[in-house]
Amino acid sequence: MSQVYDVLILGGGPAGLSMATTLARQAYTALILDSNVYRNARATHMHNVPGFDHVPPADFRAKVRSDLMARYKSVEFRDATTIVEVRQRQSTTSGCEFCNADGGNTSTALEFKNDVVENIMAQNGSSSTVAALADAKFEARDAHGNVFYGKKLGIATGVRDRLEEQVDGYAECWGRGM
Numbered sequence: 001m002s003q004v005y006d007v008l009i010l011g012g013g014p015a016g017l018s019m020a021t022t023l024a025r026q027a028y029t030a031l032i033l034d035s036n037v038y039r040n041a042r043a044t045h046m047h048n049v050p051g052f053d054h055v056p057p058a059d060f061r062a063k064v065r066s067d068l069m070a071r072y073k074s075v076e077f078r079d080a081t082t083i084v085e086v087r088q089r090q091s092t093t094s095g096c097e098f099c100n101a102d103g104g105n106t107s108t109a110l111e112f113k114n115d116v117v118e119n120i121m122a123q124n125g126s127s128s129t130v131a132a133l134a135d136a137k138f139e140a141r142d143a144h145g146n147v148f149y150g151k152k153l154g155i156a157t158g159v160r161d162r163l164e165e166q167v168d169g170y171a172e173c174w175g176r177g178m
């Protein structure tokens with residue numbers, strides 16, 4: 001069933017997990033959408049994080065996840081999920097419109113609501129949650145066309161190192177002593 005989360009969190013690395021931990025403690029619902037391609041994937045151990053010095057980064061992420069799942073039911077995870085489009089409801093002088101994250105208008109509020117209704121109908125044949133979905137301020141769509149709704153959007157997508165733009169041999173050494 002479609003659900004409106006208090007926060008959609010894009011990215012499940014340390015930043016996204018930290019955000020989720022804070023939200024969970026304050027009883028907000030959150031969905032972590034993570035494509036699981038972490039910047040420090042080449043590193044065998046992480047440092048400078050209190051309590052996790054010289055620990056594999058995957059162990060750190062697993063520990064934070066298990067802590068969250070053990071005590072807070074309000075945080076959910078959706079792995080191997082790459083968000084390819086985010087739309088935000090914005091108020092304008094001519095009404096309420098939805099825009100792409102880059103600011104380009106894509107459709108009217110009415111069109112968005114129709115999308116929502118069709119989505120719910122396709123999933124459970126019921127319109128009982130249509131009213132709740134009216135709270136959605138953000139719509140995130142993954143590469144397979146799945147749609148997620150949130151009142152807020154947390155961006156924890158990290159950065160991508162552009163190793164292909166470096167001198168020959170740089171990429172091979174990255175995370176291996178450099």
Ligand SMILES: Cc1cc2nc3c(=O)[nH]c(=O)nc-3n(C[C@H](O)[C@H](O)[C@H](O)COP(=O)(O)OP(=O)(O)OC[C@H]3O[C@@H](n4cnc5c(N)ncnc54)[C@H](O)[C@@H]3O)c2cc1C
Pocket residue numbers: 010011012013014015016033034035036037038039040041042043045046047048049081082083084156157158159174175176
């Ligand atoms: C080789 C190396 C070693 C490092 N060692 C350390 C260290 O020892 N200690 C330290 O503090 N820092 C270290 N860093 C820095 C480290 O990468 C950052 O501290 C930390 O990983 C950043 O966390 P993050 O959550 O911002 O990003 P990430 O861990 O990269 O997580 C971002 C997540 O968002 C996902 N994502 C991106 N776009 C989308 C999308 N559109 N939809 C869904 N998901 C998406 C990514 O796939 C990824 O899973 C190291 C970095 C490198 C490169």
